[in-house]
Amino acid sequence: MLEATAFWVVEPGVGALRSEPLREPRDGEVLVRTLRTGVSRGTEATVFAGRVPPSQRNRMRAPFQEGDFPGPVKYGYLNVGVVEQGPPELAGRTVFTLFPHQSAFVVPPAAVFPVPEGVPAERAVLAGAVETAVNVLWDAAPLLGDRIAVIGAGMIGCCVARLARGIPGVEVTLVDVDPSRREVAERLGVGFAEPDSAPHDRDLVVHTSGSEAGLRLAMETVVTDGEVIEASWFGDRPVTLTLGEDFHSRRLTLRSSQVGEVSPRRRDRRSHADRMALALDLLRDPAFDALLTGSSSWRELPEVLARLAADPGPELCHSIDWSDA
Template sequence: MAWAYWITGPGHGEIRPVSVPEPAADEVLVRTLRSGISRGTESLVHAGRVPPSQYAAMRAPFQEGDLPGPVKYGYLSVGLVERGPDELVGRTVFCLHPHQTAYVVPAGAVVPVPEGVPVARAVLAGTVETAVNALWDAPPLLGDHVTVVGAGLVGCCVARLAVGVPGVRVTLVDTDPGRAAVAAALGAGFAGPDADPGHSDLVVHTSATGAGLRRALGLAGPEGTVLDLSWYGDRPVSLPLGEAFHSSRLTLRSSQVGAVAPARRDVRSHRDRLALALDLLRDPVFDVLLTGCSPFGELPAVLARIAAGELPGLCHSIDYQEP
């Protein structure tokens, strides 16, 4: 027997008991240590704002139930393998599994967490994987100016990876001046809502707002690319494509982590990409993105507060080691 978080309907969730089967020879029993909340996607799922046309596309690995609910949803889980193949027993692993105290999955569904990556930081693996895929979709070139609009968790992860490219200058843009300190810790510059960071060769948009995407288009230099990582759910977005979009020959493209970027699809699997993300998390600077933690029993209230905008921060994680 274990316990899992279920979204029971728009704006409501609860913790329910679930049965955990005996693991087969090619499966593992994982006891959860931490899970992370994906603020953007999980807030939209919690609020029932996933368009019906996207129910299948937004289905999470090991999801139970169907959108809009009741549904068991989530995908940032770190735990300890208690039973399974000898090489995995006792290992800390990452799995794209919903919020649940224990679960059984195929052994191939878990990726060991490297030495030197603490459990708390390992919950960022899914988000860093999104950032890796984005920079595979639109890799910055030497000497580029990369601007990231939206200093949320995804935007910060993109910025941290981009600053590692030699000669690349990175600026984070956000309406919250408090994110300037985070940007500095990540090695990036910062621009507030009224500042002009200058035209960019590559603009990555992660704010999940129409205003943010419009600003991203305005920051792209001639022949520049705007890469949109945001997902808007059922909200329409209007863009000023009658301005410099055509005369500057701008490119607006999407990036989504559900598929490996075409540039690497023939040589990297989803597992390879996730293993790379976990390896990149050896960088202790990512700890600046861990801004809150609550015990599992408080998850229904925590997710409701996040969805309502009442609990600000970057990565809020759930601790399963407290009663």
């Protein structure tokens, strides 16, 4: 009997590594040995703290989640590994899978996405974040020459900014309360501002900070008749907006974006698999390495999740090394 090591949130605020049996793959299935996993800081911190609202627990389920919120639950979706057993076209390939933190696993072939040549495993864990950014920009539909602000220089915000930068003529500014994010913005090739100096009259504002103050700033800095795309997820935290001021007179639009479904602008001609393949191809860009801010052994994962949930500090994407598991 094969065995694997997996990370579980045992109860809110408590994580543990567990050994569990791993069945042999059946015909047509793939056995993947994990190389790296990534911590999706905002969402996984919410799960770790037990702050998934009861009304959203079904929607929040990860594709290969086990257990239920608030715990015990095995959760995660940024996994890069090598196919050790499977169809000839996949055997030996490095693949991305929406699988939790686990040393090895068995899934159907349709669940794995080959990582393009030249994309290292550590960078490939960003595929989920880049996929989210693709969906945000499909929802936002920026135009040539737009002045764009991205409020919140976390992993998603940085990915949105880097992708938007590639549109001819656009001006992209990352806005964040942490001045150290300026260096990250420079590596991504975009502008940077702290909230007090955030540019106004932006044609499009994407909000990713997960803070009430950030969303208010987004509404203040978008142009009249403009649109704010809300890409944050607040969990069970209430948010207050001052809609009694100039929200109506400026005819502002606030629209949500969420990666669970392909954007309505592309849903009739792009599948989830198409979107993920695009995200992985976009990761050929080495500028995304600016988002890789920390790495730890799988042995440290319970402590790492607890620390990131309590105080992430300057971390963007913290990856977990499973190569010796």
